[in-house]
Amino acid sequence: MSASVIEVEHLHKAYGTTVAVDDVSFTVGPGEIFGILGRNGAGKTTTVECLIGLRTPDRGRIRVLGRDPHRDHEELTRRVGVQLQDGQLPDRLRVGEAMRLYQSFYPDPADAKELLAQLGLKGREKTPYAKLSGGQKQRLSIALALIGRPRIAVLDELTTGLDPHARRDTWDLISEVRDQGVTILLVTHFMPEAERLCDRVAVIHDGRVLVAGTPAELTANEGQPTLEDAFVTLTGRTA
Amino acid sequence: MTTLTLIELRLFLREKAGPAFGVGLPLILLIIFGNLPFYRERRDDLGGLTLLDVYVPILIAFVLAMLALNVLPAVLAGYREKGVLRRLRTTPVGPARVLAAQLIITLLTAAVSVTTVLLTARLAYGVAFPRQPAGFVLTTVLAAVALTAVGLLVAAAAPGGRAANAIGSAVFYPMVFLGGLFLPIQTMPAVLRHVSQATPMGAAVTAMQDTTSGHWPHWLALITMVLWAGGAALAAAKLFRWE
Known part of the structure; x- marks a missing residue:
């Protein structure tokens, strides 16, 4: 290599x-x-x-x-984890569900709770994507890019x-x-x-x-x- | 794939439009028709059947058309418009599995709704089950596949969720009209009846009504549905874009 x-x-x-x-x-x-x-x-x-x-x-x-x-x-x-400029999620998908969904894509995913806490999204697990602020959407997008280690x-x-x-x-x-x-x-x-x-x-x-x-x-x-x-x-x- | 399908199913139920239009509305129509004495009289021009006997297959085709044309395309085109599919292209799962999950959900809902309509019609209003069950199941499956293929074509052609809704409705209403929702095919003028036979909905209803009265569905109706399924699926596959 x-x-x-x-x-x-x-x-x-x-x-x-x-x-x-x-x-x-x-x-x-x-x-x-x-x-x-x-x-x-x-x-x-x-x-x-x-x-x-x-x-x-x-x-x-x-x-x-x-x-x-x-x-x-x-x-x-x-x-390769990717955070796109305009990659979005379904409006009614909740933060916790998005993390669980993306975890299921990878063989050895990171801990969702820890990642959300690091990105200041602790306690937001039940919030639907559409109800997040612009900054929160951005941070969730970063979390999803990192979830697959x-x-x-x-x-x-x-x-x-x-x-x-x-x-x-x-x-x-x-x-x-x-x-x-x-x-x-x-x-x-x-x-x-x-x-x-x-x-x-x-x-x-x-x-x-x-x-x-x-x-x-x-x-x-x-x-x-x-x-x-x-x-x-x-x-x-x-x- | 399991997690993906379960989460998509949860979103489908949370969205409420799918269950309401695909399961609730046909059931309400059945209950309304079933409680009108006019619909329960045996009629000579229908070969001794009641209007309700004729309407149950129409409602079943209505369920399939509703889910395939009014629910599925809006979800898929909306996902593409929002970049949901694009985002998934960067993961090991890929967007094709979302399409698969949506198809599973559509067919599952259709199965639940068709069963509910048949059981309610039988138990509450004495409408007999199709006397040719194998032919009925074959017809229903073919109709579901043909209409879903048309729905996928709508999703492929529409730029976004709203457009998909508009195009879906524009296809849906003429389709259910030709399927006999407002005027049973048997009572249509000859020209209209021929046009109806050429649509997937008209072919489906005719074939289902054959099985209701104990016959094997007419091969022409089955071929019509197969042609629609193949043609629409090919066109959809050619036109479909993930982003």
Whole structure:
């Protein structure tokens, strides 16, 4: 097995004449928190969708845990936990039922109670999905991504809609999950989050990787005080 | 799969629309018809049967059409619209099992409802059980499969839950009309009767009425249902998208 957990080489994906991802390459090592940064429409979500086998790339090579996400889709779903931006649940499904349902999908699931407590959803087991606040839905979605004890967690817009307290709790949880050896792929356009959590990041713009490195390197190379300033300079240049 | 089916069943019961329209409404119609003396008179133009005798098969086909066209498509198209199926594609279970669970629930509810209608009609109003039971079971199963296939086609073609409801109703009402809910097929003008025979509902009712009076269902009616089942299922499979 190679040293990288995720390898993406020259990924290209178009919808009709619209090129969503032009040429994206990056690698993620085991136990890393890797951030994919980019403005809206930069190609982040399409990249991730190819990576988890929801879409088939037009060109390029992807390996996740040494496997092809398209061909070995079922095998990988057991080891990759996913939190989607718009993946929802039935309105009347209760929190406890959702956890029990998703537990039944995996051979060795995590403890639902513990996970809900860590995500601040303790005592919400009987609440239907439709009655949850935006932030609670988001946290339930994270819980479902982690319930199967994945080797890799792919989290799209992790803390969108969370208040500052919930956001920090979630960051702490992600750090803890990583400390257990889980590799984390974080998709975000929220720079303080990337700065705080990510070991390395790739900035995607117009379907290509502009730069990749540690948040500190990127900030220093652009001669800016924060990652957000560096990001704005980088992605504004070619806009 | 068991947990998935049980949770889907619980949601189905919690939603209330399925049990109310698929089980409650046909039973209420049966009780209303059964208490009208007009429906219980033997009639020469129906070959000595009562109107209620003729209506029981119609109500059974009504149950199947209700579940297949008004309940199932809205659930499936709603799940797709909300991203429920998309989310499941990222799990080892996959969305096909949800489809399977929904089909199990639809057929289970249909079985419960059909049995309830037959038993109530027999015990409360003296309507005899079908005199050709094997033919009746075969017809009911074929009708359920054909109508469910049409329902899946509606779910595949509709962009979302609301649209599925609208399309489902637009197919349902002409279908139950042609099945004889408002005007028994025997009393329809010839042209309408021929049109009716070509629909899965009309074929189902005709075949069931054959078995009520002790005959094996006419092969043309059985073939009609098989063709609808195959055609609609193929079209649905071609059109269906998980997201």
